[in-house]
Amino acid sequence: MKKLAVLLFIGCISFSINAQEETTATKVDPNAPKFKFATKNVDYGSIEKNADGVRLLKFTNVGKSPLIISRVTGSCGCTVPSAPKEPIMPGQTGEIAVKYDTNRVGQIAKSITITSNADRPKIVIPVRGNVKKESSLTKLENHEKSMVATPEQ
Numbered sequence: 001m002k003k004l005a006v007l008l009f010i011g012c013i014s015f016s017i018n019a020q021e022e023t024t025a026t027k028v029d030p031n032a033p034k035f036k037f038a039t040k041n042v043d044y045g046s047i048e049k050n051a052d053g054v055r056l057l058k059f060t061n062v063g064k065s066p067l068i069i070s071r072v073t074g075s076c077g078c079t080v081p082s083a084p085k086e087p088i089m090p091g092q093t094g095e096i097a098v099k100y101d102t103n104r105v106g107q108i109a110k111s112i113t114i115t116s117n118a119d120r121p122k123i124v125i126p127v128r129g130n131v132k133k134e135s136s137l138t139k140l141e142n143h144e145k146s147m148v149a150t151p152e153q
Helices: 001-016 136-150
Strands: 035-037 040-050 054-061 068-072 079-082 093-100 106-116 120-132
Touching: 001 079, 040 054, 068 079, 079 106, 093 106, 106 136
Parallel strands: 040 120
Antiparallel strands: 035 054, 054 093, 068 106, 079 093, 106 120
């Protein structure tokens, strides 16, 4: 009987915690900054191994107050994003540079997480693509360039 009473008490407490009124922290400010991205993901397409791994994610602040990006992180060490340090004013555009380590051959299925003061405080952007092996033609071109280069004296 005591076990049933304790279980019923714990159930009532957990129900009352979940039934709390919405706090002001979860309400959306109508004047909050807002992201509008040029694309919904960072697409590398199909690129060769050791190719340029930098792509730009462009966005506009379509909100009514300055957009401040506090943190941008990659889902792993091979995806390194960097965001603007200064606030993006309403109507202005900005970009986040995403660098992927193209030394890794295979599918790219990563993400970056943007933390800001926007109406959606955390946004996850997928990073997609495929890094294919370096073609033999590219290897031959690199070999020829190294043979033609003269040593410095």
